Amino acid sequence: MAVDPTDTSRLLVGHQQDRWDDGGARGLVGVASNDAGSTWANTIPPGVTDCTGGKFRRASDPWVDFAQDGTAFFFSLVLDPMKPTTPFGARNSGMLVSRSVDHGATWQAPVTLIRTNSPHALNDKNSLTADPTANGYVYAVWDQLSVFPPSQAGDQLLAGNDGVEIARQLRNAAAGGAPSFKFNFTGPSFFSRSTNNGVTWSTAAPIYQPGTNAQTIDNIVRALPDGTLRDFFTAINVTPSGLSIGYITSTDKGANWSAPAFISDIKVRAAGVVTPDTGQPIRDASILYSVAVNPVTGAIYLAWQDNRFSTATCTTPGAGSIAIGGIVFSESDNGGATWSTPVMINKTPANSTNPCRQQAFIPAVVASGDGKTVVVTYYDFRNDTNTPVGFEGTDYFALFCTTGCTNPVNWGNERQLTTASFNILNAPVARGHFLGDYMGLAASGHTTVYPLFGVATGPNVTAEYTRQITLP
Structure with missing residues (x-):
């Protein structure tokens, strides 16, 4: 849920519709209120999944926010699931951002931040933050889980299409050391930013590499009142406890990021x-x-x-x-x-x-x-x-x-x-x-x-x- 700072009675919600049990849904739905929640109406970004005129069969992890001038954003994880019975079969996954210049009433065609056509990788668990201290700056973050070297076992794991469930399986397997699978994995934090309220976006790239047989998940950028950014995440197999909350810092609106710091296990x-x-x-x-x-x-x-x-x-x-x-x-x-x-x-x-x-x-x-x-x-x-x-x-x-x-x-x-x-x-x-x-x-x-x-x-x-x- 997000609230429009230009009119605090204007609310925007994102949710999944018709979810599969192995990850992803037929589509993502926006719901908006212009009267402080008394009434609501669907406002669905087009061009995301098949059922909204898009090119992907499933979507997940909706995330919404407003810029300081009222520009609205709807962030979507999209994927074409691969068949678990087809080793090394291609599977598309990506991240799309939809933009609205009328406070979420209608939506422009989505912008693709990343598209990965590989059975060995899954873009997952995204979030979007419009900077409350600097209008125009918008930050998108997610993790990209990948397995290597290519193996049937690794591909079948990623065929599940559900990054949270995959992360839990990998965490359990590696709890005592290296995973028992005959492959390795990693899950860096990926980042893209806009400096013009979503008109254009930077090339997606990793901003934190946790290393082999380790990953991040649940990346969320928060801005402090002085404009400093923190990208928070759950770190898996990075610290001795196995699970910890960490963050990296940017003091230049996401152009550069620090080494990680870790908080409470x-x-x-x-x-x-x-x-x-x-x-x-x-x-x-x-x-x-x-x-x-x-x-x-x-x-x-x-x-x-x-x-x-x-x-x-x-x-x-x-x-x-x-x-x-x-x-x-x-x-x-x-x-x-x-x-x-x-x-x-x-x-x-x-x-x-x-x-x-x-x-x-x-x-x-x-x-x-x-x-x-x-x-x-x-x-x-x-x-x-x-x-x-x-x-x-x-x-x-x-x-x-x-x-x-x-x-x-x-x-x-x-x-x-x-x-x-x-x-x-x-x-x-x-x-x-x-x-x-x-x-x-x-x-x-x-x-x-x-x-x-x-x-x-x-x-x-x-x-x-x-x-x-x-x-x-």
């Missing part, structure tokens, strides 16, 4: 979250994170899933026993030079009857426009009773902090954003019941925040909802 296991009664896997955010910058103070906020504070074990018929993950927060008040000790902030209550109902997952974080409040959203199972049998109740919550956010007691005023619990077992399955790899959360003006979240509304159907939250 992500200790959550790849198993992630399961349904609390049956133990079915949930597609969560266990190797991802959310990051925000305070527009007034420049403080940087990170939220992610982590099981380091687990004091109980989740045991189910379907998943055995796993550690219980929560939502963990860390803050830097000096531009990222140092970070506060991670703390668990979610208010999910203990549950002696079924500790699996203590799991919390898929966080998002944002700072209010006046810089006075930090907001974090997440799902949990606190209201689940397994009544009737087969209904695994799930809800979405918002949590607030105005001062001393490095102390978990200062997070409070929790609000349930779902009007009623929904059955997570209804969520479509894409390597687990899938609501989304991330949820939207955007600040509007000084004291309004809009969360965007998925709710399973029927068998194999997820709908998106939002609420207007007015802060003190």
Whole structure:
């Protein structure tokens, strides 16, 4: 979700439509509101996938933003899946940016930032940031996962078309050292920028190379109030912990980038979250994170899933026993030079009857426009009773902090954003019941925040909802 800075009642959302369980969807849909979320209408960028007059069969990872003058952007990952039974078969993947000069009402033909025609590579997990400190500058980042030397096993792995799932498989295989596969892999951070609000873009190129049998994922650029850029990412097999959050820095609007710095280790296991009664896997955010910058103070906020504070074990018929993950927060008040000790902030209550109902997952974080409040959203199972049998109740919550956010007691005023619990077992399955790899959360003006979240509304159907939250 994004908010137009020229009119904070104008909102833009991007989501997938008709997703396959092995990655990608038939198309990506924009939805816009011009009245602060009271009414909504589709605004679909043309020329992306087959169903919108484009050249690709699937798309994924929609990302939207507005420039300071109201120019809107819609960033799309596109791919033609290759057949798993065809070794070394060609597979196209690429990154497209659509541009709107009427605040997202209509869209120009997309610009191709990169197109890779190879069974050995997959462009994945993209994000786009219009610089809030310098109108005209727009930054696109993603990872490019590749395997080498060419092998049938490597190509079959990448044939899955789902970069998050592939990253988890590679992370598990390499946890004890070099991967057991008879091939190597890498996943550098790729970057392209525009200096004229998306009219033209620089040639896509790597800005961070993590090395052999290592990769980045979830690259997100954030601008500090002084214009300094940070490209954050999850680093896999780069640090001794195996999973960590890192960033690189640019002080010249993306022309040059620093060496990486690493922050807090992500200790959550790849198993992630399961349904609390049956133990079915949930597609969560266990190797991802959310990051925000305070527009007034420049403080940087990170939220992610982590099981380091687990004091109980989740045991189910379907998943055995796993550690219980929560939502963990860390803050830097000096531009990222140092970070506060991670703390668990979610208010999910203990549950002696079924500790699996203590799991919390898929966080998002944002700072209010006046810089006075930090907001974090997440799902949990606190209201689940397994009544009737087969209904695994799930809800979405918002949590607030105005001062001393490095102390978990200062997070409070929790609000349930779902009007009623929904059955997570209804969520479509894409390597687990899938609501989304991330949820939207955007600040509007000084004291309004809009969360965007998925709710399973029927068998194999997820709908998106939002609420207007007015802060003190």
